[in-house]
Amino acid sequence: MTNPSDFPEALQFSGFRFADPQLVKDLENGSNTFNVAMQKKPTKLTDVDMTYHVWGTGRMACNLNYIMESIWKSNGRPEFLFLDVRPAQYPVALITSHELAEQVTKATKTQQYSVTKSPTIQEGFGQLMGKYSLLTEGGESWKGLRKTFNPGFAPQHLLTLLPVVVEKTYTFMKKLDALAKSSTVTEMESYCTNVTFDIIGEVVTNIDCKAQDETVSGNDIVRNFRMLGATYAGESGLAFEWLNVRKRITRIIYSQRLDVAVKNCIKDKFTEINASPGTTTKSAKDRSVLALALRDIDDLTPHLLQSIADQVKTFLFAGHDTTSILLQRLFYALSIHPQCLAKIRAEHDDIFGTSDPKEIFLARPDETMKALVYTSACIKEALRLWPPASSARMSHNGFKIRTSDGDEVCLDECVMYLCHYIIQRDRKVYGDTADDFVPERWIGDIDTSSATTDDNGSLTGSSKIPISAWRPFERGPRNCIGQELANMEARVILACVMRRYDFVKVGLGEVETDEKGKPIVDEKGKYKTKSELLSTMSITSKPMDKTVMRIKMHERDGRDG
Numbered sequence: 001m002t003n004p005s006d007f008p009e010a011l012q013f014s015g016f017r018f019a020d021p022q023l024v025k026d027l028e029n030g031s032n033t034f035n036v037a038m039q040k041k042p043t044k045l046t047d048v049d050m051t052y053h054v055w056g057t058g059r060m061a062c063n064l065n066y067i068m069e070s071i072w073k074s075n076g077r078p079e080f081l082f083l084d085v086r087p088a089q090y091p092v093a094l095i096t097s098h099e100l101a102e103q104v105t106k107a108t109k110t111q112q113y114s115v116t117k118s119p120t121i122q123e124g125f126g127q128l129m130g131k132y133s134l135l136t137e138g139g140e141s142w143k144g145l146r147k148t149f150n151p152g153f154a155p156q157h158l159l160t161l162l163p164v165v166v167e168k169t170y171t172f173m174k175k176l177d178a179l180a181k182s183s184t185v186t187e188m189e190s191y192c193t194n195v196t197f198d199i200i201g202e203v204v205t206n207i208d209c210k211a212q213d214e215t216v217s218g219n220d221i222v223r224n225f226r227m228l229g230a231t232y233a234g235e236s237g238l239a240f241e242w243l244n245v246r247k248r249i250t251r252i253i254y255s256q257r258l259d260v261a262v263k264n265c266i267k268d269k270f271t272e273i274n275a276s277p278g279t280t281t282k283s284a285k286d287r288s289v290l291a292l293a294l295r296d297i298d299d300l301t302p303h304l305l306q307s308i309a310d311q312v313k314t315f316l317f318a319g320h321d322t323t324s325i326l327l328q329r330l331f332y333a334l335s336i337h338p339q340c341l342a343k344i345r346a347e348h349d350d351i352f353g354t355s356d357p358k359e360i361f362l363a364r365p366d367e368t369m370k371a372l373v374y375t376s377a378c379i380k381e382a383l384r385l386w387p388p389a390s391s392a393r394m395s396h397n398g399f400k401i402r403t404s405d406g407d408e409v410c411l412d413e414c415v416m417y418l419c420h421y422i423i424q425r426d427r428k429v430y431g432d433t434a435d436d437f438v439p440e441r442w443i444g445d446i447d448t449s450s451a452t453t454d455d456n457g458s459l460t461g462s463s464k465i466p467i468s469a470w471r472p473f474e475r476g477p478r479n480c481i482g483q484e485l486a487n488m489e490a491r492v493i494l495a496c497v498m499r500r501y502d503f504v505k506v507g508l509g510e511v512e513t514d515e516k517g518k519p520i521v522d523e524k525g526k527y528k529t530k531s532e533l534l535s536t537m538s539i540t541s542k543p544m545d546k547t548v549m550r551i552k553m554h555e556r557d558g559r560d561g
């Protein structure tokens with residue numbers, strides 16, 4: 001057994017230290033060369049020049065995952081390694097294998113609800129989600145909250161939300177129609193974020209947030225969310241963030257405004273529920289996050305109000321940003337993989353024929369969702385290659401991982417960073433096509449639900465891919481509560497838009513064309529691109545340029561008449 005206290009001084013935990021003034025100055029100037037202590041095995045340490053990994057990889061410091069990947073590769077791709085990034089942050093234990101990640105996230109006798117969340121999440125994003133957030137709470141308080149909200153995400157209840165998802169999707173399509181008509185080059189991020197915000201707004205509050213309505217500047221919640229979210233541009237929650245004082249002050253201001261707007265919404269709902277006797281039965285059927293949180297509450301004390309506000313903010317944030325990224329990645333991936341695009345369109349032709357998808361979805365919701373098999377495989381593959389989130393944990397009670405060599409390593413007081421980006425591109429699992437978009441690998445195994453899969457992480461489905469090697473929603477008790485909602489949204493949106501439009505990337509990641517202007521196809525059947533659409537880190541991992549595209553009506557099905 002190895003314990004961090006046995007490590008050389010460089011790795012001994014000292015807490016979140018604000019270092020000597022010279023070092024802080026160097027960090028601010030960007031001139032500091034970090035001394036990164038790392039190891040393949042706990043006993044062997046090497047000093048590595050961090051600057052090389054940040055600037056020397058050719059991928060720039062745009063995303064923490066790329067830096068981690070570079071360090072990991074140059075150290076022989078170990079299943080975990082330690083990084084001493086003090087005093088910027090706690091020491092980090094980078095977890096790169098799905099087997100080790102599984103040990104961290106599963107429930108055990110000593111870690112009943114899996115290893116607790118890292119304090120860096122609350123330190124980094126507390127202002128966005130609040131200190132009582134379901135995402136960061138632990139122990140029995142977390143358990144109680146999760147139990148309260150689970151009914152709002154039960155599969156049968158989610159199906160009742162399908163009409164809302166379809167309606168919001170049609171508003172989204174109106175926007176895309178207008179873009180196609182005007183041939184305007186646009187950033188897809190705001191369109192995707194607005195549609196997912198509108199959907200999650202209904203799920204959380206039962207209120208139309210009108211995020212897609214340009215004639216109004218959005219309600220107070222949407223507006224303050226946008227402003228607050230913008231202050232997180234370029235942040236990962238793992239390092240350096242505390243240095244920017246101006247940003248921190250701006251953040252406090254918008255965070256307070258958001259809090260007030262959310263609390264007003266909660267108070268209105270509380271009054272509505274308690275207004276007339278008849279509403280009790282109505283509210284019993286209302287499974288919005290807000291109604292579930294207010295159920296059985298007679299006295300809305302300041303503490304309760306704050307806790308509910310924190311849950312509402314958490315759901316609103318976690319429920320729109322990640323799904324928006326997924327949509328952008330899918331539109332782009334399908335635009336450069338012509339064979340996949342043809343297959344997904346063929347599937348939609350089979351299911352909808354010449355009918356309006358809306359009618360089919362509303363007439364046969366369950367059957368239609370299940371029929372979208374290739375569509376689901378595309379979603380699963382996009383989440384594998386471009387996972388929007390990750391997980392960060394920290395233990396304090398002697399938690400040990402067992403390595404593939406049988407060593408036991410104690411990871412107490414380190415941030416365990418479960419890097420989905422590296423884990424889900426593991427060549428040992430995904431072979432030579434680990435970095436390629438191949439939805440076909442999931443046919444026969446399109447289930448995305450962590451709840452229904454085999455808990456021990458063994459092989460499943462015809463894909464024969466270990467279950468735990470696909471973990472964009474994380475696994476174990478702290479898995480994503482909204483995963484089926486995200487999956488439903490993505491399926492509906494793809495089914496409605498993929499036959500109607502052609503998405504053409506402009507700028508970063510643009511397709512290379514021949515002298516006749518036709519895309520050049522590579523040996524794998526993919527369009528060659530002039531560059532890679534890298535991701536930046538702004539809490540989550542987002543396409544760097546906000547996915548600049550031109551939208552065209554797809555000729556075969558063009559109904560823009």
Ligand code: HEM
Pocket residue numbers: 117134135136146200314315318319320322323326387388389390391392472473474477478479480481482483485486
């Ligand atoms: C593609 C879409 C999504 C992805 C990739 C995603 C990813 C994740 C991940 C990785 C976690 C675990 C985080 C950790 O271990 O610290 C998580 C938790 C969570 N997600 Fe999602 N998520 C998505 C969509 C949603 C949606 C639509 C909602 C809202 C309904 C949502 C609400 C939450 C909440 C509340 C948690 C905390 C759950 C708990 O700790 O009990 N997510 N999500």
